[in-house]
Amino acid sequence: xxxxxxxxxxxxxxxxxxxxxxxxxxxxxxxxxxxxxxxxxxxxxxxxxxxxxxxxxxxxxxxxxxxxxxxxxxxxxxxxxxxxxxxxxxxxxxxxxxxxxxxxxxxxxxxxxxxxxxxxxxxxxxxxxxxxxxxxxxxxxxxxxxxxxxxxxxxxxxxxxxxxxxxxxxxxxxxxxxxxxxxxxxxxxxxxxxxxxxxxxxxxxxxxxxxxxxxxxxxxxxxxxxxxxxxxxxxxxxxxxxxxxxxxxxxxxxxxxxxxxxxxxxxxxxxxxxxxxxxxxxxxxxxxxxxxxxxxxxxxxxxxxxxxxxxxxxxxxxxxxxxxxxxxxxxxxxxxxxxxxxxxxxxxxxxxxxxxxxxxxxxxxxxxxxxxxxxxxxxxxxxxxxxxxxxxxxxxxxxxxxxxxxxxxxxxxxxxxxxxxxxxxxxxxxxxxxxxxxxxxxxxxxxxxxxx
Numbered sequence: 227x228x229x230x231x232x233x234x235x236x237x238x239x240x241x242x243x244x245x246x247x248x249x250x251x252x253x254x255x256x257x258x259x260x261x262x263x264x265x266x267x268x269x270x271x272x273x274x275x276x277x278x279x280x281x282x283x284x285x286x287x288x289x290x291x292x293x294x295x296x297x298x299x300x301x302x303x304x305x306x307x308x309x310x311x312x313x314x315x316x317x318x319x320x321x322x323x324x325x326x327x328x329x330x331x332x333x334x335x336x337x338x339x340x341x342x343x344x345x346x347x348x349x350x351x352x353x354x355x356x357x358x359x360x361x362x363x364x365x366x367x368x369x370x371x372x373x374x375x376x377x378x379x380x381x382x383x384x385x386x387x388x389x390x391x392x393x394x395x396x397x398x399x400x401x402x403x404x405x406x407x408x409x410x411x412x413x414x415x416x417x418x419x420x421x422x423x424x425x426x427x428x429x430x431x432x433x434x435x436x437x438x439x440x441x442x443x444x445x446x447x448x449x450x451x452x453x454x455x456x457x458x459x460x461x462x463x464x465x466x467x468x469x470x471x472x473x474x475x476x477x478x479x480x481x482x483x484x485x486x487x488x489x490x491x492x493x494x495x496x497x498x499x500x501x502x503x504x505x506x507x508x509x510x511x512x513x514x515x516x517x518x519x520x521x522x523x524x525x526x527x528x529x530x531x532x533x534x535x536x537x538x539x540x541x542x543x544x545x546x547x548x549x550x551x552x553x554x555x556x557x558x559x560x561x562x563x564x565x566x567x568x569x570x571x572x573x574x575x576x577x578x579x580x581x582x583x584x585x586x587x588x589x590x591x592x593x594x595x596x597x598x599x600x601x602x603x604x605x606x607x608x609x610x611x612x613x614x615x616x617x618x619x620x621x622x623x624x625x626x627x628x629x630x631x632x633x634x635x636x637x638x639x640x641x642x643x644x645x646x647x648x649x650x651x652x653x654x655x656x657x658x659x660x661x662x663x664x665x666x667x668x669x670x671x672x673x674x675x676x677x678x
Contacts, residue, residue: 247545248548254395254397254524255524255552257398257401258400258520258525260401263514264404271412273288275416276419276426283363283425285362285366285367286365286367287367289363290354290366290368291370296484297342297346299480300477301335304334304389304473305386306473306527307469307476307613307615308327308331308386308393309393310472310527310530310613311469312327312390312394313392313395314531314532314534314613314675315675316393317531317537318536318674322455323457325390325457326457326458326462327390328390329457329462330461330462330465332383332387332445334469334470336382339382339383340379346378350371351368366426370426373431374433377437381441384437384441387441392527395529397528403444406440406443407439411433414433414436415429415432418431475616475618478619478623479621482623486625486626486653487509489629489634494506497642497643501584501642504582504585507581512650518556522556523553526545530612531613534611534672535673535675536673542671543671546604550604552604556600558597561593561594561596564596565589587643591651595650598651598655606618612670612671612672621661622657624660625656632652
């Protein structure tokens with residue numbers, strides 16, 4: 227059955243039905259986790275393919291990939307806002323309106339893609355220079371950026387369409403599309419890089435073709451659903467503006483959180499080579515652990531949106547409590563794994579004793595933060611699912627205002643990398659305080675098919 231086919235409405239979930247909530251959470255979170263980890267794993271394979279061309283080629287692609295990830299990552303609100311809006315209408319029983327909301331989100335993605343593509347094409351040499359590409363790596367970075375820019379519309383459409391399916395309580399289809407798309411990406415890259423002899427350009431074209439294929443699959447699914455529900459496929463200015471209004475605060479939130487990570491990297495670079503190397507390893511683990519916790523947050527977006535759309539406040543409260551338990555419990559388990567598995571994974575990252583010495587404290591602090599991170603990710607997803615974007619934007623800016631001076635003070639205090647990761651833990655604690663304070667109140671519990 228297609229994920230866009232009508233679903234039979236479920237009876238209201240009892241507030242204390244923990245097992246049912248567990249099934250709901252796992253059915254959405256497990257496939258979501260698979261889709262989240264698929265992309266970085268296949269990007270690692272891409273890097274391995276390009277790496278055999280030479281160091282300048284790999285360096286150039288690394289610079290270009292960082293720029294593209296940043297340029298498209300800030301638009302993740304296309305998935306988040308669409309998930310919440312579609313889930314609300316599903317909860318309210320307005321399936322046609324849910325699909326229409328998704329169509330409007332895809333049109334918004336296309337509209338945003340046009341200026342991003344043009345800017346990337348024009349600014350590619352400047353971007354390569356600003357990101358520190360060497361004279362030998364810069365030409366490869368520019369080539370990769372300009373070709374990859376042609377895939378940006380598909381990338382943003384995939385974000386919006388993924389939000390549609392998540393809102394429809396379907397995370398399995400995005401998993402299948404992600405695995406198929408990234409597998410095709412590897413095959414195309416090998417064939418174009420080596421078989422056709424296109425080098426770095428071949429890697430970029432392979433990625434563009436794979437992204438376009440993924441977008442095409444999503445479009446087929448959404449168009450079929452729209453026709454079935456008799457929803458319009460034409461761009462609707464009112465609907466697109468509504469999507470933009472919902473996504474604007476989440477854009478502010480995302481930029482603020484990315485600023486935290488950029489500040490942390492900039493501070494680490496001032497501490498010395500051993501410290502920045504250890505920081506990069508710790509941040510890599512931080513990002514990977516975030517995928518597991520973010521999967522629960524994605525489930526939260528879809529589940530809470532549906533409950534509030536159905537005007538089931540007790541169900542939303544009960545689901546939130548259960549997901550908080552899952553988030554904190556998952557954080558405890560992940561934190562213990564970070565500590566216990568150090569002898570297994572640290573040698574894979576570095577043989578340098580000086581870097582390993584820096585890692586000891588940083589990894590302990592990372593492990594210590596995981597239960598709090600689990601709480602933060604879950605409540606972030608819950609409030610997104612409720613459409614509480616303005617509060618999330620304000621909280622993210624306030625958290626950045628607390629973190630930035632604490633991080634920039636680290637080099638002067640001589641606290642080293644440990645001080646930087648204490649600042650990162652402060653960042654998570656402040657986020658937790660804002661989110662818990664909001665979740666305890668009732669202002670986010672706005673019911674109905676559309677959040678007023």
